[in-house]
């Protein structure tokens with residue numbers, strides 16, 4: 101289990117695949133870990149070296165002094181690339197990870213080849229909503245947020261068909277460090293890249309879930325409309341489309357990256 105030490109914090113990551121092949125960096129959503137990319141490993145790992153990490157305050161990555169902003173989340177990615185001596189990567193992030201990708205596309209495009217933004221928005225939710233969710237978990241722990249997550253993350257059909265797999269993800273969310281989760285809610289509360297992403301010039305693919313109630317196809321249209329030349333795809337899924345529609349997700353991603 102490799103860890104990167106960063107000023108009293110540690111960042112948990114995994115780098116799998118053959119040295120010399122292009123690196124695809126995968127960035128997780130709020131309340132998940134690098135394990136969420138399990139459905140991508142076999143399909144994408146044949147062609148790409150896969151670099152995954154737990155976002156700050158999640159999984160094996162600690163929070164540090166407690167504060168968290170989108171710039172810090174983006175800075176963690178740059179610190180990881182520097183530490184591993186990797187100049188440039190393809191970047192794929194989902195939801196909060198997609199916001200981190202947008203931040204990198206704006207502030208560090210020289211470290212990226214192609215950008216894949218999945219089930220995300222240039223501004224996710226509202227500051228008020230994130231502040232109240234942060235306050236809830238700081239006060240009462242993860243139980244209430246975990247209880248509502250399945251309906252935010254997956255369609256009813258997927259929940260019925262894959263109850264065991266979903267239960268595992270929800271259990272992991274319930275065990276998430278409340279302080280780490282809340283700090284990332286704080287980061288989401290202030291993250292607003294609606295103007296800034298117009299400056300992104302990287303080849304970009306924007307993926308939405310047709311039934312995503314959190315970051316909707318309209319949010320994806322907004323991003324694709326602001327980034328010149330961005331490609332735009334809808335999948336038959338809710339919020340965690342990389343899990344719910346894994347085969348289609350992998351195909352779309354490979355077609356874009358391999359082109």
Ligand SMILES: O=C(O)CC1=CCC(=O)O1
Nearest residue numbers: 129130195196197252314
């Ligand atoms: O609310 C959720 O659990 C979904 C979500 C919002 C931002 C993110 O990364 O996940």
